[in-house]
Amino acid sequence: MTTLRSDAMKKTPGRAAHRSLLYALGLTEEEMEKPFIGVINSFNEVVPGHIHLRSLNDAVKEGIRSAGGVPFEFPAIAVCDGIAMNHTGMKYSLMSRDLIADSCELMLTAHAFDAVVFIPSCDKVVPGMLMAAARMNIPSIFVSGGPMLPGQHNGNRIGLSNMFEAVGAHAAGKMDEEELTRMELSACPTCGSCSGMYTANTMNCLTEALGLSLPGSGTIPAVYADRRRLARRTG
Known part of the structure; x- marks a missing residue:
């Protein structure tokens, strides 16, 4: 009979109190015999790359159940480097990785x-979770939130990098405030990590290269149905 890591808290008469607490979660006796799979969901309502992660989290848990495991969701924090930039908040971004x-x-x-299934998306979350996976040395897999689609302005594709350039152009007197406003309203049209090869998308592609995520985890757009199918297969 296969010994599970979770048996340390759910097997033998000496773990009766532990089992009582697990039954308080609504678990069945049949589920007590199955692998316990952590699902670390970095959803929040602050970061564009994370605001949609609840649906991916649900798909991951569906996949785990269909494969014979028992999913347990718990959260991880996430900072948006773009929103934290150029004020005191930027001093807190890097330390969030270690937290x-x-x-x-x-x-x-x-x-x-x-x-464990890790569900990251943006800059410091992916490396923070990769560090945790290396420390734990248990079966681990990642599925990211995916990149946002590019925006459109005057017939051209734009993204967050264009907004930084636009801020500079406005400061130099080369762009009026009306055009700056039009750009800021269209540069980030969907949820997802920023549409460029910044830390988030680079690190999510790296997880594929390391064999820690399924193909497409770093590149399928956040709003595509393929992203949810990928999350289910990951589970």
């Missing part, structure tokens, strides 16, 4: 999970 790594390791160890 994410530490908190993921803490939860996965404290609750003896057998495996």
Whole structure:
């Protein structure tokens, strides 16, 4: 009989109290025999790359259940580097990476999970979760939120990098405020990580190269149905 890592908290008469707490979650006796899979969901309502992660999280859990596991969701924090930029908030972005790594390791160890699915998207979240995966050395897989689609302005595709250039052009007197406003309203038209090869998309592609995510995790746009199908297969 296969020994699971989670057996440390759910097997033998000495773990009766532990099982009572697990039953309080609504688990069945049949589920107690299955692998316990952590699902670390970095959803929040602050970061464009993370605001849609609830639907991907649900798809991941569906995949886990269909494969015979029991999913347990818990959160991770996420900072938007773009929103935090150019004010005091930027001093807090990098340190969030280590908080994410530490908190993921803490939860996965404290609750003896057998495996884990990480759901990151933006800049410091992906490396923070990769650090946690390396520390834990348990079966781990990633599915990201995916990149946002580019915007359109005067017939051209634009993204966040164009907005930084537009701010400079406005400061230099080469663009009026009306055009700047039109650009800012169209540069980021969907949810997802910023549409450029910045840290988020680069790190999500890196997880594919490392074999820690399925093909397409770093490139399928956030709003495509393929993204949800990928999340289900990941689970």
